[in-house]
Amino acid sequence: MSSSFGKNLKISVFGASHGTTIGAVVDGLPCGFTIDETALLRFMKRRAPGQSLVTTQRKEADQPHFLAGLVNGQLSGSPLSFYIENTNQHSKDYNNLRDVPRPSHADYTARVRYGDAVDMRGGGHFSGRLTAPLCCAGGIALQILKARGIEIAAHLRQIGAVKDKSISFTEPAMADLQKAGFETVAMVSPQERLRAITYIDELRQTGNSTGGIIEVFATGLPAGLGNPNFDGIENRLTTALFGIPGVKGVAFGSGFEGCLSTGAEQNDPFLLENGTVRTLNNNSGGIQGGITNGMPLVLQVGMKPTASIAAVQPSFSYEQQKNVELQIKGRHDPCIAVRAVPVVEAVTALVLLDFLLDHNIQFN
Secondary structure (H helix, E strand, C coil): CCCEECCCCEEEEEECCCCCEEEEEEECCCCCCECCHHHHHHHHHCCCCCCCCCCCCCCCCCCEEEEECEECCEECCCCEEEEEECCCCCHHHHHHHHCCCCCCCCHHHHHHHHCCCCCCHHHHHHCHHHHHHHHHHHHHHHHHHHHCCCEEEEEEEEECCEECCCCCCCCCCHHHHHHHCCCCCCCCCHHHHHHHHHHHHHHHHHCCCCCEEEEEEEECCCCCCECCHHHCHHHHHHHHHCCCCCEEEEEECCHHHHHCCCHHHHCCCEEEECCEEEECCCCCCCEECCEECCCCEEEEEEECCCCCCCCCEEEEECCCCEEEEECCCCCCCCCCHHHHHHHHHHHHHHHHHHHHHHCCCCCC
16 A cells, blocks of 8 residues: 655555554654654644544544654654554444445445455544544654744634635734634634534534535745646645545645636735745745745645445445445544644645755754
């Protein structure tokens, strides 16, 4: 299975949702950087399950155990290796799924690709559970970037019909976004946050689900990061972000809405201000020609509705070789976008740190 990404900073995840452990190996982190482990655990907790009624009730501590690459809290230069224990699996809830694949899951395609022995309990290696090690690795990358004056924060731009307040593309309020990240639903507007919580809880009670759009901002990036054609900022970010289970689309700046606008409305005119080049707008999302222009990086990630819903759905039985009805059991998020916000921040941080390493930038 393809479970790795990165050019200078290489990240490989391992494990399965209902296996003993999950984890990652991260090669290329700057030697000598001191990690704030308390802040790292606080960041990882944002993704952890079982913290509210609008997320899955599976409870996991998500405590990383470092095997190598970290000595007395300092990155040692060797590949960082860690694991996270799975302690709250309910594999019996998935016994029938070896025979009857779940609609819109990887159960069927994984079996076609890898054969009958593939472990798909709880989604196996395709599960969102694998985003926990991504948050650990990305949480470290966020700290390294912050030390260089680069900050990344995201919010839920929309859940169903509920839209958060708009965030400025030219001067995003990063403190407000970072504060919202620790709320039950990562929306800046308290009113819209409450509406979103009410909506998700209604779906939970009826056994249904919804998707959402996560919007990410990165400030402090220097101009000139990236490459043209097939190795640009958008290319590598999109490749990595689509590794997050449930992602169905990635857009930059004004995205698809901007594509339906006019050039006069979408262009970002330049302005020389106190010796610094900036743009009046930021519909490009801080990227032109695959290269950063010094403005905030802006992107949106679309997450699909959770596929595991309580409704009876059509499927088929391998053993009986006939069409059957399936009712999915287990504990599931009514909106996977809620816990995906820190995951998107983490993956964005890992890719941007990888780009900085293209330029041999020192971090100590």
